Amino acid sequence: MNLIALSLKGLRRDLRASDVRALFVALALAVAATTMIGFFLDRLDRGLTRQAGQLLGGDLVLEQGRAFDDGLRQTLRDAGLELSDQVDLVSMVSQGDAFQPAGLKVVDDHYPLYGEVRVDRGNGVEGVAHGPSPGSAWIAPRLAQLLDAGIGDRVQVGALSLSITGLIDREPDQQAGFAGLTPRIMLNIQDLQATELVRPGSRIEYELLAAGPPAAIDGLGQRLDALRDAGVEIRDVRVDRPSLGRSLERAQKYLSLAGLAAVLLAGVAVAMATRRYVDRHLDTAALLRCFGASQRQLGQLFAWQLAWLGLVAAAVGALLGLAGQAVLLALLTRFLPLELPPPGGMPWLMGVLTALAVLVGFAGPTLLRLKRVSALKVLRRELDPMPAAGWLVVAFASLVFGALLWLYSGDPVLALGILLGGLVALVVLWGVGRLMLQLLLAVLARLPQGGKVRAWQLGGRQLARRRTASLGQLLAFSVTFAAMAIIALVRGDLLTTWQAQLPANTPNYFAINIQPQERDGVESLIDGAADATSGLYPMVRGRLTAIDGESPQQQVPEEHQTDGALRRDLNLTWRADLPEGNRITAGRWFDTGAASGDGAVPISVEEELAGRLGLSLGDEMTFTIGSDSITGRITSLRHLDWESFQPNFFIIFPPGALDGFGHSYITSFHLPGDGNELLGEMVQRYPGVSVLNVEALLEQVRGILVQVTQAIEFVLGFVLLAGISVLYAALTASRPARAHEGALLRVFGAGNRTLSRMQWSEFALLGFASGLLGAALAEMAALGIYGWLGLVPRMHWLMWGIMPILGAGVVGGIGFLLSRGTRRQAPMASLRLLGET
Numbered sequence: 001m002n003l004i005a006l007s008l009k010g011l012r013r014d015l016r017a018s019d020v021r022a023l024f025v026a027l028a029l030a031v032a033a034t035t036m037i038g039f040f041l042d043r044l045d046r047g048l049t050r051q052a053g054q055l056l057g058g059d060l061v062l063e064q065g066r067a068f069d070d071g072l073r074q075t076l077r078d079a080g081l082e083l084s085d086q087v088d089l090v091s092m093v094s095q096g097d098a099f100q101p102a103g104l105k106v107v108d109d110h111y112p113l114y115g116e117v118r119v120d121r122g123n124g125v126e127g128v129a130h131g132p133s134p135g136s137a138w139i140a141p142r143l144a145q146l147l148d149a150g151i152g153d154r155v156q157v158g159a160l161s162l163s164i165t166g167l168i169d170r171e172p173d174q175q176a177g178f179a180g181l182t183p184r185i186m187l188n189i190q191d192l193q194a195t196e197l198v199r200p201g202s203r204i205e206y207e208l209l210a211a212g213p214p215a216a217i218d219g220l221g222q223r224l225d226a227l228r229d230a231g232v233e234i235r236d237v238r239v240d241r242p243s244l245g246r247s248l249e250r251a252q253k254y255l256s257l258a259g260l261a262a263v264l265l266a267g268v269a270v271a272m273a274t275r276r277y278v279d280r281h282l283d284t285a286a287l288l289r290c291f292g293a294s295q296r297q298l299g300q301l302f303a304w305q306l307a308w309l310g311l312v313a314a315a316v317g318a319l320l321g322l323a324g325q326a327v328l329l330a331l332l333t334r335f336l337p338l339e340l341p342p343p344g345g346m347p348w349l350m351g352v353l354t355a356l357a358v359l360v361g362f363a364g365p366t367l368l369r370l371k372r373v374s375a376l377k378v379l380r381r382e383l384d385p386m387p388a389a390g391w392l393v394v395a396f397a398s399l400v401f402g403a404l405l406w407l408y409s410g411d412p413v414l415a416l417g418i419l420l421g422g423l424v425a426l427v428v429l430w431g432v433g434r435l436m437l438q439l440l441l442a443v444l445a446r447l448p449q450g451g452k453v454r455a456w457q458l459g460g461r462q463l464a465r466r467r468t469a470s471l472g473q474l475l476a477f478s479v480t481f482a483a484m485a486i487i488a489l490v491r492g493d494l495l496t497t498w499q500a501q502l503p504a505n506t507p508n509y510f511a512i513n514i515q516p517q518e519r520d521g522v523e524s525l526i527d528g529a530a531d532a533t534s535g536l537y538p539m540v541r542g543r544l545t546a547i548d549g550e551s552p553q554q555q556v557p558e559e560h561q562t563d564g565a566l567r568r569d570l571n572l573t574w575r576a577d578l579p580e581g582n583r584i585t586a587g588r589w590f591d592t593g594a595a596s597g598d599g600a601v602p603i604s605v606e607e608e609l610a611g612r613l614g615l616s617l618g619d620e621m622t623f624t625i626g627s628d629s630i631t632g633r634i635t636s637l638r639h640l641d642w643e644s645f646q647p648n649f650f651i652i653f654p655p656g657a658l659d660g661f662g663h664s665y666i667t668s669f670h671l672p673g674d675g676n677e678l679l680g681e682m683v684q685r686y687p688g689v690s691v692l693n694v695e696a697l698l699e700q701v702r703g704i705l706v707q708v709t710q711a712i713e714f715v716l717g718f719v720l721l722a723g724i725s726v727l728y729a730a731l732t733a734s735r736p737a738r739a740h741e742g743a744l745l746r747v748f749g750a751g752n753r754t755l756s757r758m759q760w761s762e763f764a765l766l767g768f769a770s771g772l773l774g775a776a777l778a779e780m781a782a783l784g785i786y787g788w789l790g791l792v793p794r795m796h797w798l799m800w801g802i803m804p805i806l807g808a809g810v811v812g813g814i815g816f817l818l819s820r821g822t823r824r825q826a827p828m829a830s831l832r833l834l835g836e837t
Contacts, residue, residue, distance in 0.1 A: 003297065007304035010284075014305070019276035022269060022729035023306075023363075024313050029725060030266030030358055031317025031351040033718045036324035037259040038347030043325070057086065057173035058113045058209035060217055061235040062227065065541055065569040068208045072227075079220055081212035084110040085189055088205045090512070091197050091690045092683055093139075093185055094156045095147040099679040100183065101692040102143055104157065104197070105171075107131040108189045113211040115172025122151050125169045134190040138166035143183035155185070158195035158687050162187060199688055200662040202513045229551065231543040231624075233567035258715045261483045263354060263404060265722035267362040267397060268476050273729035274363040278370055285373040295371045302370050306359055314355040318348045327714060354404065361400025398423055425780065426475070429773060433474045436769050437463065444765075455754070459761030474770055480726040481774030481807055486781055487719045489796055493786070507534065507646065507668035510692040511682075514665035518686050525685070526669050529678040533669035534580070537647045540663045541569040542623035542630070547613070549620070560612045565650065572623065574653040578638075581646050587617045587636035590654050603632030604652040607639050621651070625661045632657075724814075732818065756816070763815030764808040771807025775800050 014020045060081070062068065068085075076083055087106035092099055109130065116127035119138055132138045137155060144150060144167055154161050168184060198204060210217075217224075217236065224234055285298055293301075322343060398419060405415035444460040447453045463470040514522050514536065523536055544566060547555040552566050578589050590602035600620055610616070615634060622631045632653060640648050647666050671678060682691055779796065786793045 003301050003304055007301055008308060010301075011305050011308050014277075017277075017280065018732045019273045019280070019729070020309065022273040022725060022732055023277065024309060026266040026269035026273065026722065026725045026729060027310055027313035027355045027358060028317040028320065029718060029722045030263045031314045031355050032320035032324060033259045033262035033715070033722070034354050035318045035321025035347045035351035036328065036718070037256065037321075037715070038350050039321055039325035039343045040328045041256075042344055042347050043329075043341060057207070058084065058211045059214075059236070060210040060212075062208040062210070063205055063233040063235070063568070064231065065205065067206050073208070075223060076208075076210050076220070079212070080216040081210040082110065082113060084108055084113050084209040084211075086111065086207040086209060087189065087192060088207065089197060089203060089690075090692065091158060091195075092679070093143065093147065094680075094683055095149040095153060097680060098147045098149075099683055099691075100143060100146045101690060102139075102183050102185045105184055105186045106189050106192050107186060111209075112172045113209055117171055118169035119166040120151075120169060121166040132165060132186055132188055134188045135163060136165040136188070137162040138168050138186045139164055140168050140184040143185060146183065156683070157185065157187065158197040160191060160195045162191065197513075197688060197690075199513065199515065200664070202664065202688075228562075228567060229553065231545070231567065231569070233564065258487050258719050260405065261487055262719050262722040263358065264401060265480055265483055265719070265726050267358045267401060268479060269722070269726040269729040270358055271362040271366065271397065272473075272476060272726065273732065274366045276729075276732060277363075278366055281370060282373055285370045289373060298373070299368075299371045302367060306363060306367070307356070310355045310359045311352065314352040317355065318351050321347070321351060324714070324718075331714065350407075353407075357400050357404055361397045365397075421784075425777065429475055429478060429777065430471070432776070433471055433478065433769070433773055436773060437467070437471060437474060440765060440769055455757035456761045456765070458754075458758040459763075459765055462758065462762045463765060470766065473766060474773065476726060477767065477770030477807065477811060478773040478777060480723045481771055481803060482777035482781065484720055484723045485774060485778035485799060485803060486785065487715075489778065489782060489799065490785060493794075507532070507670050509671050510647075510666065510668045512664070512666045512690050512692070514667070514686075514689050516663065516665070518689065519665055522665075522682070522686060522689060523667075525678065525682060526667065530669035530671050534646050534667055536665040536667045537573050537575070537579075537649070538658070538663045539649075539666050540572045540625060540658050540661045542572050542625040542661075543569050544621060545624045545629065546622035546631075547615070547619060549622075552613070555614065556612075557614045560614075563612050565609055565613065570623070570650055572625075572651045572653060572658060573647075573649045574655050574658050576655050579640075579646070579648075579652075581648070582638045582640045585637050585639050587634070590635050600631045600633040601657045602635040602654060604636040604638055605634050606650045607637040609650050610634070610637050623651075625658075628661070630657065630661075728814065728818075759819050760812055760816045764812035766815075767807035767809070767811025768804045769807075770811065771804035772800075774807065775803040778803075 011020075015024075062072075073083055085108045087104075089104050089106075090101060091104055093102040094100070111131045112129065116129050117131065117138075118125055118127055120126075137157070139147075139149070139155070144164070147155065149155060149164060151164055151167065153164050155164060156162075168186060171184075171186075192198060228234055281302065285302075288298060288301075325343065402415055402419035405419065406412050441460050441464050444457050447457065509530075511522065511526065519536060526533055544552055546552065553561050556563065556566065578584065584604075585607050587604075590604065603621065605615060605621075615621070617634055617637070619634050620631055621634065622629055632651070638652075646668055679691055682689060778799065782796070783793050
């Protein structure tokens with residue numbers, strides 16, 4: 001017997017069957033969802049790996065808040081590294097009456113170490129391996145548009161006027177995320193001093209970029225460790241790839257969650273459709289047994305048939321996934337700092353593996369019935385093999401889904417936790433579903449007889465007559481509705497959280513680098529034009545050099561010894577009152593006054609920083625500011641809203657503690673209108689003060705959120721389609737039994753109208769109970785998922801009202817439509833459905 005040829009012939013015939021179509025659609029959707037997300041994330045990961053050196057700017061990047069000394073440069077050169085100096089800061093740039101905050105990128109003659117700058121110098125975009133020459137500047141097209149400037153015009157940067165000689169198309173080390181929203185201007189490092197922007201307390205980052213072989217970097221291990229201890233932030237291309245930004249990371253997590261939800265729903269659909277598939281093929285298996293087929297041959301025949309179906313579905317799903325990832329790439333392109341490589345083959349292999357795993361896990365145990373069929377079934381139709389035990393089906397499917405979780409998440413602990421939690425939830429759901437079904441039927445039984453209530457009672461009796469099957473469908477529909485609800489809820493709350501960061505009264509301007517002698521004048525100028533202001537906050541830059549008298553690296557937990565707070569200067573401030581948006585979570589706000597007898601002053605620390613560094617009340621922190629040090633004792637921990645667009649600080653001292661150190665001021669305020677009059681006067685009177693127009697940034701942030709919303713909604717569509725496939729498969733599987741019951745009722749005088757009402761009522765009751773149970777499951781699952789995504793958990797009362805009604809409508813509507821054919825055919829034809837092959 002040629003099993004492969006026979007399986008292909010049987011599959012061609014079976015494609016006309018509704019259960020096989022349901023299997024195909026479910027598998028194709030599972031593969032499409034996983035390959036779409038897999039293709040996108042794989043391209044992103046390989047692109048970052050391939051271009052990590054360009055994105056960092058070199059193989060080794062050293063960063064600190066002051067210029068690097070020549071001795072360090074010579075040490076790196078002696079090790080065989082090529083060096084390039086770079087300075088980053090933010091300042092106001094003007095051209096005529098137009099003013100715009102811009103990110104200044106100051107480069108030397110060795111920039112870039114890798115790649116090339118794509119720039120238009122008047123003859124179209126070209127690639128060049130150098131930066132602008134002294135006296136000139138290259139600007140981003142967006143900055144040129146905002147300033148109404150072009151090549152040949154002059155722009156004012158601080159106290160220096162520069163000629164625009166190029167428009168930047170792309171930088172090789174261009175970073176992603178919100179940090180890159182400020183339009184860029186690039187100038188030569190020889191012009192930096194003339195701008196007069198380098199002042200005490202200015203927010204300036206000095207970077208020393210190095211390129212060379214890994215062996216050269218390895219040979220500098222001890223020197224680099226010493227620099228880290230001294231507070232220099234060091235990034236190694238082999239371990240520190242550029243971050244994609246918090247928003248894209250959240251989007252990645254959401255996409256992964258949605259993909260797994262689609263796989264779970266597809267698995268449920270496969271399990272439901274396989275039951276009908278096996279029931280249809282019992283007679284075929286019995287005939288083959290009569291013709292001499294062994295149990296092993298039967299198993300191989302139907303396994304081959306489903307394997308062919310899985311491979312075709314995987315191919316179709318992979319094509320859909322390839323098209324889908326192109327859509328995702330188009331929607332999220334503004335987040336991406338690089339050109340991505342073409343799609344690789346691994347996501348497609350993963351998609352095929354997913355399809356086969358779903359088939360084996362969710363269809364395998366049920367398919368075993370075909371091996372055990374007896375040849376006597378040809379003569380005695382009641383000799384059906386016993387179905388697989390429910391616990392066996394659930395256990396096997398759970399193991400396969402847990403393996404897929406492990407495979408996609410890469411975290412065995414997370415996969416095991418989700419799997420065990422899901423199994424516990426399934427047991428609880430089984431008990432709750434059983435009670436809910438009994439309660440629903442008891443309520444229907446107590447209603448008065450006759451009228452429209454009669455149809456609901458008949459529908460309830462149909463559910464009671466097939467109690468086990470009804471309970472299985474109830475659980476399947478509940479999981480389906482819960483999965484779709486979770487994806488929809490997360491989508492809504494994720495976007496709500498993002499949009500809540502941008503209230504109407506958000507400050508639309510920030511002013512930084514305000515010197516002490518400029519404070520009164522700047523404050524007066526802002527107060528005269530702004531309708532709201534945060535007030536001026538003093539800011540001192542200090543490096544954390546000791547915790548409880550020991551090196552921070554010795555006191556901090558091992559997993560956080562490379563925390564950024566230990567590798568850079570922190571912004572310190574002093575304040576008499578608790579700032580707006582801050583909330584004390586431990587200890588108490590300090591009283592203003594002198595330091596304690598041992599020289600420590602009370603300080604307040606942001607709670608997340610304290611958690612990472614292992615700090616608690618009473619611990620002491622020593623900061624080095626210039627050549628001096630100051631020690632503070634933690635008296636309170638604070639929770640603060642970093643996304644409030646208000647000045648926020650990790651460390652707050654009491655007034656008077658930092659007066660002797662060089663400092664500048666920062667403030668935020670809201671200006672009605674375009675604010676050009678104030679900005680013009682600010683630039684003329686205080687050219688060193690940088691004013692950031694946050695309104696312009698907010699508009700771009702809102703645009704990015706729209707893109708993320710569209711990407712999320714696109715993926716949500718796949719999950720909804722997978723959910724519909726579950727409904728279709730489950731209702732298709734029960735169609736013959738329902739048709740048989742309907743035929744018996746018609747034989748005993750029931751009309752079409754009565755059957756329609758009864759079937760609608762049966763499906764609607766099932767959908768109502770499923771929606772209610774699904775809402776409970778979604779609410780419980782949301783508690784863990786929201787913590788994973790960094791969202792604040794909350795009750796969704798509207799969901800509890802919508803889900804049961806929506807479930808009744810969806811299940812009732814789809815079930816009613818699928819049953820329409822059986823209501824129209826003769827009773828004899830409906831009775832034969834139980835034995836159709």
